[in-house]
Amino acid sequence: MKPGQFTYHAPRSADEAVAMLAALSPQEGRVIAGGQSLVPAMALRLAMPAHLVDISGVAELARLAVEGDELVIGAAVTHSRFETSAVAGPLGRLLAGVARHIGHYPIRTRGTFCGSIANADPASEWCVVAACLGATMVARSARGTRRVAAADFFQGMLATALASDELLIEVRLPRLAAAARWGFYEFSRRPGDFAVAMALATYQLADGVIAAPRIAVGGVEDRPRRIAAAEAAIVGASPSAALLQAAADAAARAVAPIDEKAETVNYKRDVTRAAVRRALAAAAIAEDQRA
Amino acid sequence: MSGEIDINLNVNGRNHAVRVEPRRTLVDTLREQCGLTGTNAGCEHGVCGACTVLLDGEPVRACLMFAVQAQGRRLRTIEGLAEGDKLHPLQQAFIDHHGLQCGFCTPGFLMLAAGVLERRPDINDDDLREVLSSNLCRCTGYKNILKAVRAAADQMRGAKT
Numbered sequence: 001m002k003p004g005q006f007t008y009h010a011p012r013s014a015d016e017a018v019a020m021l022a023a024l025s026p027q028e029g030r031v032i033a034g035g036q037s038l039v040p041a042m043a044l045r046l047a048m049p050a051h052l053v054d055i056s057g058v059a060e061l062a063r064l065a066v067e068g069d070e071l072v073i074g075a076a077v078t079h080s081r082f083e084t085s086a087v088a089g090p091l092g093r094l095l096a097g098v099a100r101h102i103g104h105y106p107i108r109t110r111g112t113f114c115g116s117i118a119n120a121d122p123a124s125e126w127c128v129v130a131a132c133l134g135a136t137m138v139a140r141s142a143r144g145t146r147r148v149a150a151a152d153f154f155q156g157m158l159a160t161a162l163a164s165d166e167l168l169i170e171v172r173l174p175r176l177a178a179a180a181r182w183g184f185y186e187f188s189r190r191p192g193d194f195a196v197a198m199a200l201a202t203y204q205l206a207d208g209v210i211a212a213p214r215i216a217v218g219g220v221e222d223r224p225r226r227i228a229a230a231e232a233a234i235v236g237a238s239p240s241a242a243l244l245q246a247a248a249d250a251a252a253r254a255v256a257p258i259d260e261k262a263e264t265v266n267y268k269r270d271v272t273r274a275a276v277r278r279a280l281a282a283a284a285i286a287e288d289q290r291a
Numbered sequence: 292m293s294g295e296i297d298i299n300l301n302v303n304g305r306n307h308a309v310r311v312e313p314r315r316t317l318v319d320t321l322r323e324q325c326g327l328t329g330t331n332a333g334c335e336h337g338v339c340g341a342c343t344v345l346l347d348g349e350p351v352r353a354c355l356m357f358a359v360q361a362q363g364r365r366l367r368t369i370e371g372l373a374e375g376d377k378l379h380p381l382q383q384a385f386i387d388h389h390g391l392q393c394g395f396c397t398p399g400f401l402m403l404a405a406g407v408l409e410r411r412p413d414i415n416d417d418d419l420r421e422v423l424s425s426n427l428c429r430c431t432g433y434k435n436i437l438k439a440v441r442a443a444a445d446q447m448r449g450a451k452t
Contacts, residue, residue, distance in 0.1 A: 001335035008313035008359050039355045040336040104425030106350040191424050
């Protein structure tokens with residue numbers, strides 16, 4: 001349980017970090033932010049980087065700010081920063097509601113939002129949030145800066161669109177409308193464990209009918225994604241128990257669960273159904289009427 | 292450098308000049324270089340919480356960070372909890388409420404609880420239970436640990452007013 005040897009680098013700025021990655025990524029160099037997934041992998045010798053570029057001390061990357069209609073989350077922003085509302089309105093409350101499902105408190109004080117996105121674990125809560133809300137990932141390398149949409153970013157289990165010399169410098173989340181409804185539900189065997197399945201749903205009510213629904217599922221397939229069939233089942237209709245059940249059934253049919261854990265595919269479908277139904281049921285209760 | 296490097300760690304207000312490889316975890320460094328063996332190394336991959344210490348006042352797993360990353364930060368370990376011979380209210384409460392049997396997880400629980408109660412002296416029961424689920428205890432069970440932390444929280448609040 002001892003990590004392998006590596007050379008440690010502590011850049012002072014984002015530019016310096018990117019320059020280091022350009023030089024070191026061909027030599028098995030990689031970024032460490034909070035290290036709450038990477039260090040266990042190193043302890044188990046599943047990861048043996050030759051160089052670590054530690055961005056946790058880069059002050060400019062700890063920025064968490066609203067720019068226009070987006071919340072901009074810097075690469076060194078920890079999970080715990082979201083536990084109290086990071087931004088006014090439903091988005092801040094959504095992020096606070098989701099954050100407490102991530103690992104445990106001493107993990108959240110170190111682990112980072114962008115680190116979770118770049119790690120792309122299928123059971124990552126933030127990856128579901130990014131997929132659901134349509135986040136924009138900003139990747140910077142010595143070659144330049146580019147933006148990648150969530151739908152193109154997640155490419156499989158622990159696989160993303162990031163090149164090895166790119167730093168995920170920030171993630172931009174669109175703010176939700178003031179009247180947006182949201183609900184999140186996660187099932188895991190014990191609090192803090194990896195999710196068996198989770199769902200995040202947002203929509204707006206316009207004249208009593210559902211508009212702009214977004215429903216995403218995580219922990220089930222090799223990457224989180226929006227489930228179009230479930231969204232189609234509720235758009236333009238009035239919320240009712242039967243409607244939510246129809247959307248949940250549609251999601252359960254639409255997913256293709258990975259069967260690499262102990263759970264069977266059918267069990268994963270069942271938990272997906274329950275997660276989507278419960279996320280939608282939570283969204284149906286206006287925030288000011290929740291317990 | 293993957294060879295050994297010289298670093299300074301501030302632990303319980305005292306400076307420790309130590310020489311470590313970058314791969315040396317904070318918990319191993321505390322125990323073996325600083326001679327502070329109160330922090331226990333349990334699972335060594337972030338699951339059990341036996342190695343919990345405070346980093347700038349916040350509980351962290353000392354097995355999930357490298358000692359080189361703790362330079363310039365304030366560390367607190369179990370050795371820094373009591374004031375001389377006077378036990379911290381949490382330590383006394385763990386004794387009074389039988390919050391430990393074998394004691395292996397105890398330093399981690401004490402630092403976890405200390406970090407949380409200093410930030411949130413009025414933490415509610417549900418949140419406290421959630422926080423205490425961060426660490427594993429496999430012999431005492433959680434009831435007496437929860438009881439002890441609640442009692443210490445009451446006492447610490449009382450001491451302030």
